[in-house]
Amino acid sequence: MEPVNATPAAAPGEPLLSLDELVVEYRTGGRRRPPLRVLHEVSLEVRAHETVGLVGESGSGKTTLGRAVLGLAPVAGGTITFAGTRIDGLGRRARRALSRDIQVVFQDPYGSLNPSMTIGDILTEPLTARHTHTRRAARERIGELLDAVGLPADTAARSARELSGGQRQRVAIARALAPGPRLIICDEPVSALDLSTRAQVINLLVELQQATGVAYLFIAHDLSVVGHVSDRVAVMSRGEIVECADATRVTTDPEHPYTRDLLLAAPVPDPARQAERRAARHRLAARGAPAGVGAAGSTG
Numbered sequence: 001m002e003p004v005n006a007t008p009a010a011a012p013g014e015p016l017l018s019l020d021e022l023v024v025e026y027r028t029g030g031r032r033r034p035p036l037r038v039l040h041e042v043s044l045e046v047r048a049h050e051t052v053g054l055v056g057e058s059g060s061g062k063t064t065l066g067r068a069v070l071g072l073a074p075v076a077g078g079t080i081t082f083a084g085t086r087i088d089g090l091g092r093r094a095r096r097a098l099s100r101d102i103q104v105v106f107q108d109p110y111g112s113l114n115p116s117m118t119i120g121d122i123l124t125e126p127l128t129a130r131h132t133h134t135r136r137a138a139r140e141r142i143g144e145l146l147d148a149v150g151l152p153a154d155t156a157a158r159s160a161r162e163l164s165g166g167q168r169q170r171v172a173i174a175r176a177l178a179p180g181p182r183l184i185i186c187d188e189p190v191s192a193l194d195l196s197t198r199a200q201v202i203n204l205l206v207e208l209q210q211a212t213g214v215a216y217l218f219i220a221h222d223l224s225v226v227g228h229v230s231d232r233v234a235v236m237s238r239g240e241i242v243e244c245a246d247a248t249r250v251t252t253d254p255e256h257p258y259t260r261d262l263l264l265a266a267p268v269p270d271p272a273r274q275a276e277r278r279a280a281r282h283r284l285a286a287r288g289a290p291a292g293v294g295a296a297g298s299t300g
């Protein structure tokens with residue numbers, strides 16, 4: 001049987017994930033055309049037990065950064081280190097072993113769960129795949145996981161298509177938690193949910209972190225959501241991190257003009273600020289961001 005933890009544990013505050021001058025390039029037009037550079041020498045650290053928010057306009061490279069950590073994007077330069085071990089360029093087997101430590105929750109709760117499987121089977125897979133649990137132990141663990149994410153035990157017998165978006169996202173979180181990871185990449189985990197469900201799922205993620213000590217890399221385009229859950233926030237624009245600091249600082253006293261525009265573009269009830277907000281959204285649009293960036297499900 002393989003060891004329960006493939007990499008040594010890190011104490012709270014110690015570096016867990018480190019990106020050092022990471023470059024990602026996609027080959028889009030065959031060998032003749034130069035590759036498309038999507039991440040430009042990005043450096044970022046996630047410490048054990050902390051949440052780092054990654055915010056930026058659509059197309060800035062946030063998902064690509066998460067995919068690079070998961071070994072799913074082509075790294076053309078720099079390094080990725082997890083708990084002291086270099087993980088860029090790992091072979092398939094080592095990458096599979098690492099999947100115990102690094103998990104992911106995607107945005108789309110409708111696309112990320114196989115509708116032809118029961119929730120029990122979906123949760124059994126990560127528990128038995130590496131022989132860490134017998135089927136019987138897995139059944140017990142599934143009960144605990146469902147309870148931890150606030151779902152009744154009989155959810156195990158249901159299929160994903162019988163569940164709401166919020167319930168599905170809870171299952172996706174339970175699946176990510178199943179192997180006992182030390183880092184979960186949350187890629188826009190609440191963007192597809194309605195406002196009240198968003199708050200519930202965010203609170204759940206915060207509670208689970210307090211209970212398990214898991215670290216999050218929390219990717220979103222909405223600075224208010226990211227600021228709420230994160231210890232530190234990194235702001236990404238056009239494949240570069242333009243600002244990275246304490247979450248309160250970034251959301252109340254940002255240094256970079258781009259971060260200030262992200263904040264200003266967020267929806268506010270105060271009509272006196274609407275003109276300011278429109279101007280910020282125009283500036284963001286001029287940089288290539290869509291008009292909705294920074295505005296959580298809002299208009300005007």
Ligand SMILES: Nc1ncnc2c1ncn2[C@@H]1O[C@H](COP(=O)(O)OP(=O)(O)OP(=O)(O)O)[C@@H](O)[C@H]1O
Pocket residue numbers: 026027028036038056057058059060061062063064065221
């Ligand atoms: N497989 C791919 N092949 C070529 N280009 C890609 C690929 N994946 C992403 N890109 C490009 O990389 C850039 C960054 O995309 P990415 O999805 O990382 O941005 P994002 O900040 O996560 O955006 P969003 O918030 O819309 O998800 C975009 O220009 C995108 O078109």
